[in-house]
Amino acid sequence: MKLPKTKLPLTENALIVLAKRYLVRDEEGNPLETPEDMFRRVARTVASAELLYDKKADLQELEERFYQLMTSLDFLPNSPTLMNAGRELGQLSACFVLPIEDSLESIFETLKYTALIHKSGGGTGFSFSRLRPKGDIVRSTHGVSSGPVSFMQVYDAATEAIKQGGTRRGANMGILRIDHPDIEEFITIKRDLTKLTNFNISVAITDEFIKAYREGRNFPLINPRNRKIVREVSARRLFDLLVENAWLRGDPGVIFIDHINAQNPTPKLGKIEATNPCGEQPLLPFESCNLGSINLSNFVKNRSIDYERLKEIVHLAVHFLDNVIDVNKFPLLQIEEKTKKTRKIGLGVMGFADMLIKLGVSYDSEKAVEIAEEVMGFICEESIAASAALAKKRGNFPAYSESIWDTPQTPYMRNATTTTIAPTGSISIIASCSSGIEPLFAVAYTRRVLDGTELTEVHPLFEKALKERGFSEEKISGILEKALETGSIKHLEELPEDLRRLFVTAFDIPAEQHLRIQAAFQRHVHNAVSKTINFPQEASKEEIRNVYLLAHELGLKGVTVYRYGSRPRQVLILKHSEGVTPRPRPKITRGFTRKIRTGCGNLYVTVNWDEKGLCEVFATMGKAGGCASCQIEATSRLISLALRSGVAPEAIIKQLSGIRCPAPVWEEGKPILSCPDAIARVLAEAINIEIKPEKRPSLGSCPDCGGPLEVESGCLLCRSCGYSKCD
Numbered sequence: 001m002k003l004p005k006t007k008l009p010l011t012e013n014a015l016i017v018l019a020k021r022y023l024v025r026d027e028e029g030n031p032l033e034t035p036e037d038m039f040r041r042v043a044r045t046v047a048s049a050e051l052l053y054d055k056k057a058d059l060q061e062l063e064e065r066f067y068q069l070m071t072s073l074d075f076l077p078n079s080p081t082l083m084n085a086g087r088e089l090g091q092l093s094a095c096f097v098l099p100i101e102d103s104l105e106s107i108f109e110t111l112k113y114t115a116l117i118h119k120s121g122g123g124t125g126f127s128f129s130r131l132r133p134k135g136d137i138v139r140s141t142h143g144v145s146s147g148p149v150s151f152m153q154v155y156d157a158a159t160e161a162i163k164q165g166g167t168r169r170g171a172n173m174g175i176l177r178i179d180h181p182d183i184e185e186f187i188t189i190k191r192d193l194t195k196l197t198n199f200n201i202s203v204a205i206t207d208e209f210i211k212a213y214r215e216g217r218n219f220p221l222i223n224p225r226n227r228k229i230v231r232e233v234s235a236r237r238l239f240d241l242l243v244e245n246a247w248l249r250g251d252p253g254v255i256f257i258d259h260i261n262a263q264n265p266t267p268k269l270g271k272i273e274a275t276n277p278c279g280e281q282p283l284l285p286f287e288s289c290n291l292g293s294i295n296l297s298n299f300v301k302n303r304s305i306d307y308e309r310l311k312e313i314v315h316l317a318v319h320f321l322d323n324v325i326d327v328n329k330f331p332l333l334q335i336e337e338k339t340k341k342t343r344k345i346g347l348g349v350m351g352f353a354d355m356l357i358k359l360g361v362s363y364d365s366e367k368a369v370e371i372a373e374e375v376m377g378f379i380c381e382e383s384i385a386a387s388a389a390l391a392k393k394r395g396n397f398p399a400y401s402e403s404i405w406d407t408p409q410t411p412y413m414r415n416a417t418t419t420t421i422a423p424t425g426s427i428s429i430i431a432s433c434s435s436g437i438e439p440l441f442a443v444a445y446t447r448r449v450l451d452g453t454e455l456t457e458v459h460p461l462f463e464k465a466l467k468e469r470g471f472s473e474e475k476i477s478g479i480l481e482k483a484l485e486t487g488s489i490k491h492l493e494e495l496p497e498d499l500r501r502l503f504v505t506a507f508d509i510p511a512e513q514h515l516r517i518q519a520a521f522q523r524h525v526h527n528a529v530s531k532t533i534n535f536p537q538e539a540s541k542e543e544i545r546n547v548y549l550l551a552h553e554l555g556l557k558g559v560t561v562y563r564y565g566s567r568p569r570q571v572l573i574l575k576h577s578e579g580v581t582p583r584p585r586p587k588i589t590r591g592f593t594r595k596i597r598t599g600c601g602n603l604y605v606t607v608n609w610d611e612k613g614l615c616e617v618f619a620t621m622g623k624a625g626g627c628a629s630c631q632i633e634a635t636s637r638l639i640s641l642a643l644r645s646g647v648a649p650e651a652i653i654k655q656l657s658g659i660r661c662p663a664p665v666w667e668e669g670k671p672i673l674s675c676p677d678a679i680a681r682v683l684a685e686a687i688n689i690e691i692k693p694e695k696r697p698s699l700g701s702c703p704d705c706g707g708p709l710e711v712e713s714g715c716l717l718c719r720s721c722g723y724s725k726c727d
Helices: 012-022 035-052 059-071 079-084 104-119 148-160 183-191 207-215 235-249 257-262 307-327 333-342 352-359 366-394 425-431 460-468 473-486 497-502 511-522 541-553 626-644 649-656 675-686
Strands: 075-077 095-097 123-127 172-177 199-205 218-222 229-234 253-256 288-295 345-350 444-449 453-458 532-535 558-563 590-598 601-610 613-621 665-667 670-672 709-712 715-718 724-726
Touching: 012 035, 012 079, 012 425, 035 059, 035 079, 035 307, 059 075, 059 307, 075 079, 075 307, 075 425, 079 288, 079 425, 104 123, 104 148, 148 172, 148 183, 148 199, 172 183, 183 199, 183 235, 207 218, 207 235, 218 235, 229 235, 235 541, 235 558, 253 257, 253 541, 288 307, 288 333, 288 425, 307 345, 307 366, 345 366, 345 425, 352 366, 352 460, 366 511, 444 473, 453 460, 453 473, 460 473, 511 532, 511 541, 532 541, 541 558, 590 665, 590 670, 590 675, 601 675, 613 626, 613 675, 626 649, 626 675, 649 675, 670 675
Parallel strands: 095 123, 123 172, 172 199, 199 253, 288 345, 532 558
Antiparallel strands: 075 288, 095 288, 218 229, 253 558, 444 453, 590 601, 601 613, 665 670, 709 715, 715 724
């Protein structure tokens, strides 16, 4: 793939992302337009909406202003706008919420709508809370319901089959209320890494549940079909389950549904039940929202914030986003009607961490919280003013009389909401700034994007600071190599203390500070804030519990946690040093021993874990001695060493499962191919994932010719030489 030529200040990483994802391409995937062409295409399309309100509007002048807005990298709209504006697809919104009612017709009608939205490049959010629980009666068929989680898996499979507009894989948010009878199944579903791979999931937590938790009492689970209590569970046990799975997998997140509805801008139109895939955009059924983000890094002048220029950009960005609603080609008529009724837009920010660095302020400081409050308060206030100015010319949004804005203080309002803090993953790469309001993930790291391409990145402000301090090229190279190992410079004593303090990274920052920054932004955001509380791999479950409780106290609308390494594949990757020291074996562990049948005899596999996860495996044969026993002991020791060195259990399972010996057996209807395969299966049971068999499993090697063995009529059969063995 050839990178496009450009005169814009775009990094090589930005050009790679643009070429792979945003620019018009030919059949071989080569770009047919430059970045300048793309921004011009978007500016021209969005400016054309002006004719709806002013037949004499100077479109060329407005197009040029929008073009400069984007090419300066002061502001970028959400990805679908950049991809689709001025093209046949023409779908420009990122966020959609669709309703799911408790009927088969509604479930599959919404699935059809979902396919259309994913095809157009959008992401979808759903609440599955209205669906009756598993095992509940279905009178129309005299059968029983399979429950919301089963239908989520149907949606997941459909999403997997659809490649969004040729550029994006579909993304979903699945939400279930904490009082739904199937909540335990929902909380644990993503322990299995093969399940719901196209879903983020969040539990909708109510104020009543938090109260029950704090009081240590039982909490009722209610059938949504008839509103009757199915059973009561310990609120603390349920919360423990939620915390454990968030610690183990990073899912589910939580949304505080009562906080969301307390700030619902159009309460007369109905209650909000769901959000978009990243959780920052609560929406009513069939609503959509288009987002855009201001690059705060560009607004630092002489170590202070240039509020005069920021005001100008806020007003132009609100104008831009309001125009997007009018030129958008909506995937469904219902979505167009609902969206134009409330005209929600979401102006947010990116580059906040970079702004702090340029201001000389550590993210982990009280001053950072003050700046967050100040800058977002200013943006929110000016975005309201910009929306009001548009309303004077174009009219209020149609649902104005049914909204919280219908007061003498705000007689004009063009948009029901104006502010949202989105993740900005891809557009922050284009703008070459930090993502959203997140701290630096690392000063040096590898970023995995799109189809597996890995981009090595060193923060330019860090590299610049080293040069300004007089470090030689050789010394800088050594520092960067050390920084790439862990991402952090916290312990690099050769660096001045003020630099180590300024370039603080996500794992260096206490969770409470992450939350305080998020809360400062949330107080000045109409919608919600996308923010991940990053934890190091050794973080405890108690730390995650405290984050959820503090997030509720601070009035947040939702929170997501991620413990590094809790998924075997992740977007941002630190390069670990070659010499990894395993953590010591704890004095006390807990676990289980599983007897499993193998071709060599019964194998007894013990799996133990400590507070940081799985830590050791012992395996012994029912009969002592022999070569098999020593091989099994060696395998067990190496597995234990790998686990205590931070290797994900899934990676170990992947390596061991499927190893075949000449004497495979069956147990509980599943083939056990060898002793290593048996150990892998016990490990999989320990972390509650399923090892999927091959479609036509070859159950080891033929002892006569070495060919693959298959099962036929209950016998092992080699199709190469005809060897057969009935078990």
